[in-house]
Amino acid sequence: MATIGSSEVVEGISLDEVRLATRNHGMPLEALRYPLTPAGLHYLLIHFDIPGVDPARWRLSVGGHVERPVVLDLATLRALPPTTVTVTMECAGNGRALLEPRPVSQPWVSEAVGTAEWTGLPLRSILEEAGVRPEAVDVVFTGADHGVDGDEEQNYARSLAIADALRDEVLLAYEMNGAPLPPQHGFPLRLVVPGWYGMAHVKWLRDITVTDVPFRGYQQSHAYRLRTIEEEEGKPLSRILPRSLIEPPGFPEFLTRSRVVDRGPCTLRGRAWSGWGPVERVEVSTDGGRTWSDAELGDELSPWSWRPWSMAWDAQPGEHELCPRATDAAGNVQPLEPEWNLGGYANNSVQRVPVTVRRASG
């Protein structure tokens, strides 16, 4: 595994990946200070291009195995009673750049996360209005974003099993943090599936189709699966595994992002989340994972958002490696070492932030 925070070379990162990394972006880790991630700091992964959508001409079609297929415009959706949910969203590929060998895709380190207030309609209300037929199996969500992935031309599309689609918290969102969705977050409408990795939250939504057979689209049956060889069917990704990140203390060096902290009392802070249940424990190690202390937990903003934590630290001169580790109510604990898979998904191994504590300020 690559050493975190070092200048070590990750061989063979291509110009393609650099191009992806300069388009997409994570949340700078100091933005962990904000309970709600300000616009523009929330992580972003765009598979193809951001579509240019004319809101006046935009329509959402709801069809397939339903009693009453319907086509809705934005004004109609916005006139229905809205609901707001605070959600921590994370890319399934977060941590990918730390795997060895490194799967080639958007090279996230640990910053592909953000928390926002999403406002819109419960998906269930729309599905109930359309009347899901008894033979229904999946609900397929198709966006306006179009391109090629895995040699297949496609609009981005993902499905949810009926039972998941009918959960209370699943939303068709038209606002983010109280403002219309920005173009890059799915304007004018996106799906929000609280607790699930980002691939489920289909952006630029324009079609909802209920099917009587399992959906086999590329992003469902090939991408976003845990497999170790191409030939394997693999296990689909769904809910977010627990992760805790620390707001890096002290100040950074520009290029290496290595950090200096002044000696003395220092409050370490961060946030932790899981899609499998509330975070029940955050432990922090200041010696690279040899010893651990429990952090104090604050309140989450919603059942689907991250939980703040803090821990007092008496920083003594020398080199330290700070690691926070979250445990959720389902008993999932962050591992110390990543488990490799072909797509580089769901690497929730503990973050490692090396810091140098100095004797006196410079």
Added chain:
Amino acid sequence: MATIGSSEVVEGISLDEVRLATRNHGMPLEALRYPLTPAGLHYLLIHFDIPGVDPARWRLSVGGHVERPVVLDLATLRALPPTTVTVTMECAGNGRALLEPRPVSQPWVSEAVGTAEWTGLPLRSILEEAGVRPEAVDVVFTGADHGVDGDEEQNYARSLAIADALRDEVLLAYEMNGAPLPPQHGFPLRLVVPGWYGMAHVKWLRDITVTDVPFRGYQQSHAYRLRTIEEEEGKPLSRILPRSLIEPPGFPEFLTRSRVVDRGPCTLRGRAWSGWGPVERVEVSTDGGRTWSDAELGDELSPWSWRPWSMAWDAQPGEHELCPRATDAAGNVQPLEPEWNLGGYANNSVQRVPVTVRRASG
């Protein structure tokens, strides 16, 4: 030189650079469709951490070689008559990742740009109020962002010569596109120097000091200079060289960003800018720079903003390389090949967008 749009490996990109590239971000090129870049799509380069600034406690000090040093709060600044300027801003390192050998820093390809409406006060009004003394040489702008760069601990600081600082269009901005500055763009106040590369637009501004000797800070006398060896003093970067970018037609492949266009009539569009004078000509080549045709120019939003252009193209099946080339009123023309320098600055060689035109849609 690395081939643009290829899968060619740029050797030795380090995890440090990946970490920078996932923090900072460019403007996805399809966002060239927007005359004003929406919040969150404007390029962003943050040297250290985004500082957490409490607007109630924030103050701007204006001092040094002035008659009446002053400390101003945000309410006072906002009560003065505001002015708004539309500005295209570009990182001096744009194009760096295409240089060979590749200078190690934020690996921009061609997307480090954005256009915004900045609202604030003319810097001149504040300097005149303070009374610049006759011996004044430079005005030094210091931000709240703190870190290490080139082995030197520092707050980010840059200077302007008195004559540049007193220009009409130089602004102390507290709004971007009609909203308070986002944290990542310098909240609560930043300098805006229309026509200059981004390094001049000091974010999180908290101190303005007039000096009677030339400022020799790291970001002025070492970084942001055109040099080919470390020992050279180098030429300081200032105004933006002309560049034109094309809104990539067709649709992309996820990883390689290679593009497919349907055969037939297609309008190529883009935007061009220069800090040395208005863009007077944009030529477009569809054969990698062998032949050129003049594009039609639209109106710029302001003397400091990009200018839209378009050109009809009858796309014929096969492989094409689209290249736009801008010429400004000062006679600067974009070169076909980059000129290497140690910091990887000001590479304004023409963009090359390979596209495959297909016979029929898939």
